[in-house]
Amino acid sequence: MKTLEAFYRLKTAEDYFEFFSIEYDKNIVAIKRFHIMKEYGTLIKKGFENFNGDEKYLMDFLKFALIRVYMDYKHGHAPSAAEVWGMIENGEAKGCLACALSKGGCDG
Template sequence: MEQTKTIDEFYDLTDAEDYFEFFELEYDKNLVNVKRFHMLKEYGTLIKTAFDNLKNDEPRLLDFLKFSLLKVYGEYKNGHAPSAADVWNMFETGKLGGCMSCTPTPGNSCGC
């Protein structure tokens, strides 16, 4: 049986690797080690919007936190960083599909 993640557990995370492990995401340890400060700074900017807008919807908030981490990681892996507005708009319009149990991708819903 899969353990449900909580926002309180998320608040206890401290290292970049902790976020990937919390959401059970694979990542390139070398990339995270080299870009950790920049990734976490951008991630913090992205998730501020979620905390402002989804504070009363924990499952959706956790989904956005996962989506944002994947987006930041993917963009840094490809050499550039996303804007907070772009990620929020993708999430709000459903252009970033997926859920907590799968890897979301732009325009592709997981069907869970």
């Protein structure tokens, strides 16, 4: 099981992708590393501000935030923290967030 303690030990962008078992294009991460991690830090700050003690929920948010930032940079757009946080309500994923957090993913 992924833990917050283990999350805090991550160092590189690749560590985060591997920790959450997220497939990624190494070239995109090499080129956009700083921007991806900067935006990711901004997004996860919102998650930590809203942390209610449910570590699994927070870990799901941390994973989705990385997926969201990576996909947005891959496609040329960077989201705000409010955009990502608003996609999770009451511990339930909405829309493609559910797909992103599922093992199979989705097409849309």
